Amino acid sequence: MKIKNSLYIFKKDWQEIYKNKEILLPIIILPILFSIIFPILLIGSSLIIPPEEYNNGEGLEDLIPFFQGQENAVLKIIIYYNINFIMKPLFLFTPMILTMVIASDSFAGEKERKTIESLLILPITDKELILGKVFTAFIPAILASWGAFGAFQILIYFMTYDLIGFNIIGFDWYLLMFLFSTLLSFFSVILMIINSSRAKDAKSAQNVAVIVILPVISLFFLQMFNVFVLDVINTLILSGFLGLLDLLMIYLGGKQLNRDRLISRIR
Amino acid sequence: MTEIIHVENLSKKFINKKEKTEVLAVDTINFSVNSGEIFGFLGPNGAGKTTTVRILACLLKPTLGNAIINGMSILEDQENIRSIIGFLTENHGNYENLTVKQNLEFFGKFYDIQNINERIGDILEQFEMLDRIEMYAGELSKGLKQRLALARTLIHDPKILFFDEPTAGLDPIAAVKVRELILKLKSKNRTIFINSHNLEEVQKVCDRVGIIDKGRIKRIGTSDEISKNLWEFRILEIKLKKLSDEIISRLSKFDFIKEIFLINGCIRIHLKNLEEFTPIIVEKIVELGGKIISVEPIEHSLEDIYVKLMEDSKINQPSGEK
Numbered sequence: 240m241k242i243k244n245s246l247y248i249f250k251k252d253w254q255e256i257y258k259n260k261e262i263l264l265p266i267i268i269l270p271i272l273f274s275i276i277f278p279i280l281l282i283g284s285s286l287i288i289p290p291e292e293y294n295n296g297e298g299l300e301d302l303i304p305f306f307q308g309q310e311n312a313v314l315k316i317i318i319y320y321n322i323n324f325i326m327k328p329l330f331l332f333t334p335m336i337l338t339m340v341i342a343s344d345s346f347a348g349e350k351e352r353k354t355i356e357s358l359l360i361l362p363i364t365d366k367e368l369i370l371g372k373v374f375t376a377f378i379p380a381i382l383a384s385w386g387a388f389g390a391f392q393i394l395i396y397f398m399t400y401d402l403i404g405f406n407i408i409g410f411d412w413y414l415l416m417f418l419f420s421t422l423l424s425f426f427s428v429i430l431m432i433i434n435s436s437r438a439k440d441a442k443s444a445q446n447v448a449v450i451v452i453l454p455v456i457s458l459f460f461l462q463m464f465n466v467f468v469l470d471v472i473n474t475l476i477l478s479g480f481l482g483l484l485d486l487l488m489i490y491l492g493g494k495q496l497n498r499d500r501l502i503s504r505i506r
Numbered sequence: 507m508t509e510i511i512h513v514e515n516l517s518k519k520f521i522n523k524k525e526k527t528e529v530l531a532v533d534t535i536n537f538s539v540n541s542g543e544i545f546g547f548l549g550p551n552g553a554g555k556t557t558t559v560r561i562l563a564c565l566l567k568p569t570l571g572n573a574i575i576n577g578m579s580i581l582e583d584q585e586n587i588r589s590i591i592g593f594l595t596e597n598h599g600n601y602e603n604l605t606v607k608q609n610l611e612f613f614g615k616f617y618d619i620q621n622i623n624e625r626i627g628d629i630l631e632q633f634e635m636l637d638r639i640e641m642y643a644g645e646l647s648k649g650l651k652q653r654l655a656l657a658r659t660l661i662h663d664p665k666i667l668f669f670d671e672p673t674a675g676l677d678p679i680a681a682v683k684v685r686e687l688i689l690k691l692k693s694k695n696r697t698i699f700i701n702s703h704n705l706e707e708v709q710k711v712c713d714r715v716g717i718i719d720k721g722r723i724k725r726i727g728t729s730d731e732i733s734k735n736l737w738e739f740r741i742l743e744i745k746l747k748k749l750s751d752e753i754i755s756r757l758s759k760f761d762f763i764k765e766i767f768l769i770n771g772c773i774r775i776h777l778k779n780l781e782e783f784t785p786i787i788v789e790k791i792v793e794l795g796g797k798i799i800s801v802e803p804i805e806h807s808l809e810d811i812y813v814k815l816m817e818d819s820k821i822n823q824p825s826g827e828k
Contacts, residue, residue, distance in 0.1 A: 251601065251612045258642075260604035357599030357658070359565050361616045362589035477812060502565045503520060 240370075244363045247380070248371025251452055256341070256375075265340050266379065269333050270387035277329065278391060281321040282398050285314060300464055322395060322407055327415060327461040327469055334424040335389055335451055337380035342431035343444035345372040346501060353441040355501065369432070371488045376428045381421060388416045414474045420483040427451045429488035433495050507540035510666060510697045511562065515571035517721075518557050518657060528703035529556040533721035534571065537712075544688065544698045546712035546813060548705065554721040555701045556596070559668050562699070569623045576665060589617060593666035596671045598655035602644030606635060606654055609643055610661055619661035629657045649680035656687065667691065670701045685711055709808040717815055724815050733806040737814075739764045739776040741804040742784060746773065757787060774804070 256262050302324075306315040321388070349355040392408050399407055430447060437443035461467035469477075514655070518532040539545040549555050550801050560566040562573055564584035573580045575587045600609050604746045612625045619625050631634045633653045638646065643654055652672075659667065673681035688698055690710050704707050709729060717728045725732045729787055734740075746753070749771065755777070756768050762783050764776040780803050791798060 247612065251604070251608075254608055255601060255603045299513065308615050352596035353595075354601055356560075356593070356595040356597075357613070357655075360563055360588060360591075360593040361594075362585050363614070363616060364585060387775065486815045498565055499567045502560060 240366055242367075242370070244361075244367040245371035245374055248358075249374040250370065252345075252372070252375040252377070259344075262340055262344060266327065266337055269336055270383045273326075273330055273333050274389075274391040275329040275394060275442075278322070278326065278394055278398070281325065282318055282395075285317045285321060291320065293341035311402065318403065319407055322399070323412075324462055324465070324468070325410075325428050326391075327412065327473055328455065328462050330384070330391070331423060332454050332460070334380045334384035334420050335356050335455060337383055338376045338424045339431050339445060339448050339451070341370070342376035342428045343378060343438075343448075344370060344441040345376060345435045346431050347435040347438040347441045347444040350438075359498050359502060361437050367462075368491065368498075369496050372432055373428055376431070377424060378429055380424055384420060384424070385416065388412075390422065407442055411469065411471045411474060414471060414478070415420075415469055419469075419478045419481065421483055423451070423479055425454075425485050426488055429485070429492045436496055436501055491495060507542070509538045510541040511539040511545075511574055511699070513537050513558075513562070513571070513573040514573065515762055516558070516561060516568050516573055517570040518554075518561060518566060519569045523776040530721055531584065532561070532568075535718070535721070535723050537716055537723060537726050539697060540697060541697055541716065542695045543691065544692050544712045546715040547699065547701045547710035547718060548703075548715055549718035550816065553718045555718055556670060557721075559670055559701055560701065563591060563668055563793065564588050589662070590665045592659035592662070592667045594655055594667070594669045596674060598651045600651055600654050600658065603642065605640050605642055606630070606646075607639045610658060613658045614661045619662060623660065629661060629734045633657045641816060645771075649676055649683075652676055652680065652684065656684070660691075666695070666697045666699070667750060668699045671703065672700060673702075673707055674702060683708070683719070689699070698814075705807070705809045705812055715808065719816065725811075729808050729811060730805065732811050737806060739778055740780050741777045742780055742787070743769075743800075743802050743804050744773045744775070744776055744791065745771070745799040745801075746791070747809075749773070750794075750796065753791055753794050753796050758789060760787070760790075761789075767802055 243304040256266075303316045303319050306312045306319065309315060312343070346355065349358055361368075395408055396406060430450065431444065433449045439444075456468070458467070462469055467473065508785065513536055516535050517534055517724055520531055522528075523688050535554075547555050547558065556803065557566065560567050561580065564573065564580050564587050568580070576590055580587060601612070604612065606763065607626060610629070613620060614622045614625060618671070625640075627636065633656065635650065635653060635657065636651065643651065646654060656672075669688070673684050685707060688700070691698060692711075700708065700712060714726065714728055715732070717724045717732070725735070727735075751819045754766060754768070754773065757763060757773070760783075762778060764778070766773065766775050768774070775787065784801065784803075787799065788801060
């Protein structure tokens with residue numbers, strides 16, 4: 240297998256994406272939204288709204304007990320809750336949505352723009368072709384997500400360190416962003432590419448997005464109401480499960496994605 | 507001449523699992539194409555032309571049979587076959603958001619081209635597009651898009667070319683340019699396989715034709731060969747300085763003449779054997795004092811052949827089939 244062939248496809252796809260606003264805009268906007276706008280709004284509102292409005296943090300004290308008795312305890316608890324309970328699952332949306340937007344266009348977009356035959360005639364193997372499409376969606380989505388996480392970390396550090404006294408972005412965040420989020424993005428990429436190979440256009444290829452979006456939304460609410468918290472243990476358990484699902488997707492992708500199936504669906 | 511494409515019992519069945527239907531798009535076809543030949547593949551929509559070309563270009567796997575392309579099997583050597591062929595698809599297939607140069611660079615990178623930039627320059631000069639190198643493909647006119655698609659197809663100087671409807675949608679001047687290019691490629695000993703609806707185009711450029719309908723090959727050969735097999739009688743056209751009823755009435759007495767009639771001041775005679783009976787007819791006319799201006803056999807056009815084959819196909823169709 241020649242990786243350089245997959246990289247040529249990756250480069251070509253990105254030259255195209257650069258001119259496609261429908262795909263380019265979410266790639267730029269989403270990371271900014273999650274890494275800068277949301278944290279500023281959440282922390283800013285915590286600083287502006289008086290603690291009694293939060294019912295003096297009642298209920299949250301049991302959830303986050305280590306600030307009890309400290310000065311500005313309620314404010315610290317609220318900021319900690321907003322960052323570690325609300326923001327954490329939200330950060331999964333960036334790579335997930337980006338992979339969906341890009342991967343849904345992978346083969347369906349080529350069909351829509353009637354370039355699929357000229358792509359498939361290239362002297363490369365099916366694996367090189369598919370890997371190129373995986374690179375196109377996976378690498379930028381992950382990099383954008385990690386970049387957003389980096390910016391978010393810096394912002395949170397400067398906004399909260401003086402008040403809280405320690406970095407509230409803990410090891411569980413790194414596990415979530417570098418392990419769980421990566422595995423989730425990979426699952427999402429393969430799922431969307433398989434669907435894209437069967438769909439007539441990129442929009443109809445997005446119809447399976449709900450398979451990935453619903454569990455993440457559920458995760459957001461479960462975490463918000465403290466039913467299931469994304470701590471180190473739970474993140475590792477979920478990552479193990481996702482790892483198995485990824486292996487299943489590699490197997491399914493190998494069976495589903497080939498020239499014969501792709502071209503048979505073109506009339 | 508050496509065979510460069512050899513097709514053996516090739517079949518392709520498409521199965522629609524949802525609707526539980528099967529379509530036999532290509533049904534046990536056999537033919538071969540010689541090196542340096544222009545081969546035309548004709549047939550109505552849905553006849554199996556595009557499916558056949560896609561199988562030969564290793565985009566589709568056959569259900570049964572095999573084809574050998576330049577000594578390699580389509581079942582085993584797909585990547586190697588794809589590296590020696592060029593495929594111009596019915597839709598130009600250019601990336602419209604990339605520039606002319608980016609398009610050629612992308613396609614050229616997959617082949618072992620020593621100096622890609624030099625090659626791009628050469629091919630764009632050949633296609634008179636060098637001044638448009640930085641233009642986006644989407645900004646080009648239809649004719650220029652087709653020229654870019656051709657340049658892309660030829661970037662690696664392929665040995666065998668598959669053209670699917672190469673002049674579809676082009677204006678007459680652009681279409682003539684494409685035909686000139688096809689003939690130029692033939693002179694460079696390239697083998698060209700053309701799928702086309704355009705009978706005039708096929709007649710003008712192709713050495714041999716294959717006519718396919720409902721997945722089966724109906725006839726293969728040169729227009730003359732197919733024509734001879736299709737029609738029992740051939741037509742002789744004689745132009746006289748002055749027509750006379752006597753000449754016509756005397757000629758019609760020959761029992762080897764099937765039919766005789768007048769068209770545009772010429773006599774048209776339907777004969778079984780032109781070579782044998784033409785001298786007898788000419789001798790008789792001269793004997794009767796007729797002054798002959800010209801004597802010409804009228805060949806059936808590819809259009810006549812095609813229409814006859816398709817009509818025969820309808821007649822032979824089992825009842826109930828549409």
